[in-house]
Amino acid sequence: MEHGTHAHDTHAQHTHEDHAHEGHASGPTTWGTAAKATLHCLTGCAIGEILGMVIGTALAWHNVPTMILAIILAFIFGYSLTLYAVTKAGLPLRAAIGVALAADTVSIAVMELVDNGVILLVPGAMDAHLMDALFWWALALAFAIAFLATTPVNKWMIGRGKGHAVVHQYHH
Template sequence: MEHSGHEHDHHSTGSTNAMAVSATLHCLTGCAIGEIVGLIAGTALGLGNASTVVVSFALAFVFGYSLSTLPVLRAGLAVGAALSVVLAADTLSILTMEVVDNLVVVAVPGAMDAGLVNPTFWWSMMLSLTVAFFAAWPVNRWLLARGKGHALTHGYMGATPTGSRRLVPDLATPTLVAAIVAFMLGGLLVSIADDLGAAPTQGHAAHAPLRP
């Protein structure tokens, strides 16, 4: 019986850890989309660093809540009830991610001033999101162990929608993660290629003979 209880505890811990990883990735996808859109918008519009951080911060919550609301709506809850569940489930996780994410980006020299075709812009974003994941995972695990956080929405995941609920998009977390990673890697490669293309041009210009 003691051995059986130990196996049950081990299984429970493993299940909680796995759920915490899934919950953190789910939150991270929404935060990442908001961060990317906010930083790109801030850079493209020439906003100051403080304004860009505020825009990114706000959009991370918007996209984070939106993605978490979709499966709850598909399960049959009304919009108001779904938002109430999601706000209770995701707020602490998203807040943790955003605070850590923005602190990392601000701490990386030149990251906030880098343009969209600057490798620093993309690798600093990848770094900040990675650090944010590891910061939010223990928060989600702590919440799940107490029946809070994503435990509140877990029962709605994978529910079979009926009627018009079938029209609500079913966006799988692995698919979103893959798309975000591919997008950021694409941005990084384009910026590196731009740097490599600019370097020979600058070198040629430096050695070009002066003309009257």
Template structure:
């Protein structure tokens, strides 16, 4: 089945709900990867650059995986599921990663705090909340145009973004 680059726009009555669900979905994958990357980099004493690099890579990997798994389970081919995941999540996860890592870099002491330090965890939680808040308007605008998570939504056949 060919994958279109867009889907039908979401009805105005469900746009906010769908955008919120899409943002929370993207944030969950982003958060798993970001937290895992920050923990790995911090635990091994890596540089800020290396820690951010692994965090970003893992955030995208988990974000795409969280979108692809239900599609694959429903019988979609791997190549098609990957295409849908790229269309659905790339912009949202990219924005979240920019915001999240910028906050971690500017939060005093966050990147140098150990895993047993509350500053690390508070900054990480705050950065993820701000990242989600930044991505919501983007997701809403993309979904309203039938893009972003609306592409994955079109392949689920139920009333909300997965």
């Protein structure tokens, strides 16, 4: 009898954030859940980065402005994917922006830091052109390493009701 009362009292003390995470998974966050969240992040980052590199190359920009554009577009496309999903689920745009910022900022930042760091470390990658195999090989390697580095971050955040856990309450 005491257990039932305690469970009800504990449930009454849960915050809105607890319920946001609660609807997604029971128990500890799985690596699969974290990988799906990271893949979502990687998709937006990849679209933005590749578009930024194509634009920078087409405009004959130097590496730094091209990289800055690619990072900005990675954030824009990363946020846009979440905005699309949560507004489609019925969330008003203003609230959806807050959800996207809360869900994606850390994930995209880690993804961008790691993948751009890898590209900087691969000899010749910064000077490779879109038609060079080195460009695409280095980019694929950078995305793979960034995925592996960001997945544990997302697992940790989701497990605490942060990051992509904020979005899960809007998935049906």
